[in-house]
Amino acid sequence: MDVIGRHADEHGPSVRLGHYLARDGSAGAPVGLDLDRPHAALVLGKRGTGKSHTLGVIAEGLARASDVTGVVVDPLGALCGLPDGVSARTIEPRIPASAVPPAQWPELLGLDTDSSAGSLVWRAASDADSLHEMRSFLAARDRPDAPGVRAARNHLALAADWNIFDADAALGDVLGSAVTVLDCTRLAPAARDAVVGALARALYEHAVTTDLDRLPWLLVDEAHVPFRGTAAPALHSLLTRGRAPGVSLVLATQRPSTLPPVAGAQADLLLAHHLSSRADRQALRDIAPATLDETALHRLPRDTGDALLVDDTTEHALTVRVRERHTPHLGDSPRASRR
Numbered sequence: 001m002d003v004i005g006r007h008a009d010e011h012g013p014s015v016r017l018g019h020y021l022a023r024d025g026s027a028g029a030p031v032g033l034d035l036d037r038p039h040a041a042l043v044l045g046k047r048g049t050g051k052s053h054t055l056g057v058i059a060e061g062l063a064r065a066s067d068v069t070g071v072v073v074d075p076l077g078a079l080c081g082l083p084d085g086v087s088a089r090t091i092e093p094r095i096p097a098s099a100v101p102p103a104q105w106p107e108l109l110g111l112d113t114d115s116s117a118g119s120l121v122w123r124a125a126s127d128a129d130s131l132h133e134m135r136s137f138l139a140a141r142d143r144p145d146a147p148g149v150r151a152a153r154n155h156l157a158l159a160a161d162w163n164i165f166d167a168d169a170a171l172g173d174v175l176g177s178a179v180t181v182l183d184c185t186r187l188a189p190a191a192r193d194a195v196v197g198a199l200a201r202a203l204y205e206h207a208v209t210t211d212l213d214r215l216p217w218l219l220v221d222e223a224h225v226p227f228r229g230t231a232a233p234a235l236h237s238l239l240t241r242g243r244a245p246g247v248s249l250v251l252a253t254q255r256p257s258t259l260p261p262v263a264g265a266q267a268d269l270l271l272a273h274h275l276s277s278r279a280d281r282q283a284l285r286d287i288a289p290a291t292l293d294e295t296a297l298h299r300l301p302r303d304t305g306d307a308l309l310v311d312d313t314t315e316h317a318l319t320v321r322v323r324e325r326h327t328p329h330l331g332d333s334p335r336a337s338r339r
């Protein structure tokens, strides 16, 4: 099997991704994806072209391979079917409030940092280690009628309702299973941002401070959302610095034009399913200008599950058909005809 992301003479774990796709639409030789070295990969495509499915295929490979571990941020519930067939578990994410840097708390809660409420929340986060302590800090310290106090208290009450903050949560626990799917289907975007940011920072910290026995992969579906919120700096630094200590990142999005340029600049693997908007096709061209000319863009496969694969390591672009998953794909849009 040809394995992309590494040279032909290199070895190690890989995931079977699918088959080469010939010009006449027939399936060719099997193609795998390297899991031996750390990678930064983008999975792009308009809605329904197979991005979540492709993440599922990679997650299945991670669950089966030794010496790697995977964490999947699943906002649509498409990957929650993994435990049925492979060594994986699905959990609702929990993070300690202290995993969000104090300076990010105002933005996380939609407060202006310079507002009274924003600066109170910032001070509370600097002073306390848990959400409970932050709320006690506000309750004890300021008069209820002082500027911003009521708003700060209300916003922290809202954060408590997200149900993601747990003082005893240990982020390292997500690495205890071959693959951990974080079921984020019920989370508001801001809460999901808090989870993704905390996780990206924790994985990086873990990698630089520990002698890793398994290389971690973070897979993020709908990645354009956290890149717009408080998770952006953490994802940014994972993209630029994560591979050196061994952390891989796979970002899937239907909106490549909304990703920051660093995502394209750092990605060494690109899987492009069909894209129809001019802005997104141009974004794809900007990401891989050396390998993607106008002709290649016009050859972007149209069928669900088919993708153009650009491998920076070997500087090749090829067309693949992603294989079917061994585990159920959940989270499809509801269909009246299936009722």
Ligand SMILES: Nc1ncnc2c1ncn2[C@@H]1O[C@H](COP(=O)(O)OP(=O)(O)OP(=O)(O)O)[C@@H](O)[C@H]1O
Pocket: 045, 046, 047, 048, 049, 050, 051, 052, 053, 054, 076, 078, 254, 304, 305, 306, 321, 322, 323, 324, 325, 329, 332
């Ligand atoms: N390679 C494939 N082989 C078989 N079925 C596939 C393949 N890729 C996708 N599908 C099926 O196509 C449908 C859409 O796939 P998927 O949900 O992965 O698309 P998506 O691009 O993530 O969509 P969205 O942007 O709406 O999340 C699903 O029912 C999925 O099972």
